[in-house]
Amino acid sequence: MKVLVCIKQVPDLESRFKPDAAGVWFSDTDLAFRMNEYDEYAVEQAVRLKEQLGDAPEVTVLSIGPDRVVEAIKKALAMGCDRAVHVQDPAVHLKDPWQIASIIAAYAREQGFDLIFTGMQSQDRGSAQVGVTLAEQLGLPCVSTLVGFSYADGTITAKRELEGGIKAIVKLKTPALVTCQLGLNTPRYPTLPNIMKAKKKEISAIPVAELLKTEAVAQTTSFHPPAKRGGGLVLEGDVGELVTRVIGLLKEKTAVLR
Amino acid sequence: MKTLLVGEYREGKLLDSTYELIGFAGQLGADAALFMVGSEGQLPAYNGALYLADAGTYGEYNPDLHKLLILDAVQRENPDYVVFLHSSYGWDLAPRVAAALNAAQVSEVIGIQDGGFEVGCCNGKMRRTVKSTTQKTVLTIQAGAFQGVQPGGTPQVTKLATGSTSSLEFVGYEPAEEKGVDLAKAEVIVSAGRGVGKKDNVQMVAALARALGGELGASRPVVDAGWVEHDHQVGTTGQSVSPKLYVACGISGAIQHLAGMKKSDFIIAINKDKDAPIGEVADVLVVADLMQFVPALTAQLLK
Numbered sequence: 326m327k328v329l330v331c332i333k334q335v336p337d338l339e340s341r342f343k344p345d346a347a348g349v350w351f352s353d354t355d356l357a358f359r360m361n362e363y364d365e366y367a368v369e370q371a372v373r374l375k376e377q378l379g380d381a382p383e384v385t386v387l388s389i390g391p392d393r394v395v396e397a398i399k400k401a402l403a404m405g406c407d408r409a410v411h412v413q414d415p416a417v418h419l420k421d422p423w424q425i426a427s428i429i430a431a432y433a434r435e436q437g438f439d440l441i442f443t444g445m446q447s448q449d450r451g452s453a454q455v456g457v458t459l460a461e462q463l464g465l466p467c468v469s470t471l472v473g474f475s476y477a478d479g480t481i482t483a484k485r486e487l488e489g490g491i492k493a494i495v496k497l498k499t500p501a502l503v504t505c506q507l508g509l510n511t512p513r514y515p516t517l518p519n520i521m522k523a524k525k526k527e528i529s530a531i532p533v534a535e536l537l538k539t540e541a542v543a544q545t546t547s548f549h550p551p552a553k554r555g556g557g558l559v560l561e562g563d564v565g566e567l568v569t570r571v572i573g574l575l576k577e578k579t580a581v582l583r
Numbered sequence: 584m585k586t587l588l589v590g591e592y593r594e595g596k597l598l599d600s601t602y603e604l605i606g607f608a609g610q611l612g613a614d615a616a617l618f619m620v621g622s623e624g625q626l627p628a629y630n631g632a633l634y635l636a637d638a639g640t641y642g643e644y645n646p647d648l649h650k651l652l653i654l655d656a657v658q659r660e661n662p663d664y665v666v667f668l669h670s671s672y673g674w675d676l677a678p679r680v681a682a683a684l685n686a687a688q689v690s691e692v693i694g695i696q697d698g699g700f701e702v703g704c705c706n707g708k709m710r711r712t713v714k715s716t717t718q719k720t721v722l723t724i725q726a727g728a729f730q731g732v733q734p735g736g737t738p739q740v741t742k743l744a745t746g747s748t749s750s751l752e753f754v755g756y757e758p759a760e761e762k763g764v765d766l767a768k769a770e771v772i773v774s775a776g777r778g779v780g781k782k783d784n785v786q787m788v789a790a791l792a793r794a795l796g797g798e799l800g801a802s803r804p805v806v807d808a809g810w811v812e813h814d815h816q817v818g819t820t821g822q823s824v825s826p827k828l829y830v831a832c833g834i835s836g837a838i839q840h841l842a843g844m845k846k847s848d849f850i851i852a853i854n855k856d857k858d859a860p861i862g863e864v865a866d867v868l869v870v871a872d873l874m875q876f877v878p879a880l881t882a883q884l885l886k
Contacts, residue, residue, distance in 0.1 A: 461679050491757070494756070543687040543688070547712040550709055571867065
């Protein structure tokens with residue numbers, strides 16, 4: 326069995342974002358990067374499947390981007406993936422979701438993966454397109470937004486998260502693709518021995534030009550902060566004074582203090 | 584300009600959010616036809632064309648078949664835009680339809696802007712303007728971003744059918760977990776977000792909730808981490824609330840959370856990040872360290 330996990334490296338979302346020179350995405354300067362949170366669930370589920378099936382599946386992790394994405398790849402390897410593919414693309418932020426999916430599809434088509442895991446969306450772009458689009462391009466059955474996953478004899482039983490806490494149970498057969506929602510499992514922290522072991526695992530590099538054969542279909546023309554920050558009051562300063570002001574506001578604006 | 588709007592049914596009922604699609608088409612200044620996999624007994628109050636496929640036959644979740652049915656409607660209507668809600672149904676189905684139409688998709692649209700669409704990014708902190716370069720465009724619109732419009736009247740129904748088999752088997756729904764806490768009834772909710780840092784610190788937020796005579800709420804990451812039980816979760820996939828007072832402690836304000844609490848009468852957010860999107864809905868944003876401010880406020884309230 327061959328398994329692929331697709332991951333993205335994203336900035337720490339607590340950061341402050343400034344437009345880049347072209348004004349179409351954020352400037353990388355001063356940002357710390359990490360693995361997209363949704364993708365950590367995807368990696369964890371792939372590794373759990375490997376463990377369930379007695380180490381038989383080979384799990385490949387793939388990421389597209391500049392050299393810094395190797396850090397995210399190394400984390401996935403330390404979590405238990407077997408090998409990695411780094412699609413080298415310093416301009417990944419200029420690709421639209423259709424192209425990102427096409428790049429992965431161009432790689433995956435030749436490999437015959439039985440199961441592909443992706444996060445349901447990225448934390449920075451959040452388009453929630455790449456996983457499902459990739460499945461369409463590869464002609465694979467696909468279920469998105471998983472909060473439950475089980476596998477037996479070529480059949481996946483997926484639990485999709487819907488609004489209001491309801492879940493939909495769906496069955497599908499491999500080969501297939503699933504996209505992972507937060508809470509699907511508890512992603513493990515890589516242990517030191519596994520981090521050391523991961524250093525020996527293969528990371529093959531492929532220039533993006535070898536895989537990208539499609540034009541963009543959507544274009545970002547501007548990246549900017551929200552027009553208005555709402556009309557709310559912003560309080561800063563000494564904690565004691567803040568407490569006094571908030572209690573004053575609670576008395577003035579609400580009826581909750583008796 | 585023409586739109587095909589894809590409405591939603593859940594457990595046999597038409598979802599109200601369907602009317603937000605009609606509101607969106609109005610703002611776009613476009614003609615609208617509706618598409619739904621639903622039932623004849625639950626038609627929308629809409630005086631226009633409706634393409635209807637039977638949910639009893641095709642299931643409420645079966646993207647393989649729903650895609651084919653939508654493509655049939657697209658062929659009949661030839662719309663410029665196929666519009667979904669950015670919901671568990673919409674974000675699952677839209678990319679499949681876009682791929683089949685060779686159309687660009689723009690996700691989670693919150694505004695219409697000079698030939699493009701405004702979408703949120705970076706966890707709601709920033710915005711992008713996105714333009715499609717294809718003849719047809721698939722859109723998903725953010726829930727709550729466009730005012731719902733109920734035009735009234737009775738739709739002219741065209742029934743659609745497709746014969747293909749599906750690669751997916753929709754087994755059924757699993758109901759939401761029993762609620763130990765009914766947050767919808769609470770007058771005061773004090774919620775803990777990821778900013779509390781660790782499970783032990785939830786107690787500090789719970790103590791503030793008690794001091795204010797309210798209930799403890801939580802954002803999704805805190806629930807996923809197992810720090811707080813799921814029945815305390817506020818947001819799209821938890822409970823939607825509108826208390827007299829909502830205090831958000833260390834919650835950055837992901838759209839799914841905001842959608843579940845922004846109707847609260849008075850919102851106080853405590854966050855060390857002045858730019859956190861929670862500031863957009865908060866009446867008061869206290870820029871402070873939770874670990875200092877929350878216990879100090881609790882102590883003062885108990886005096």
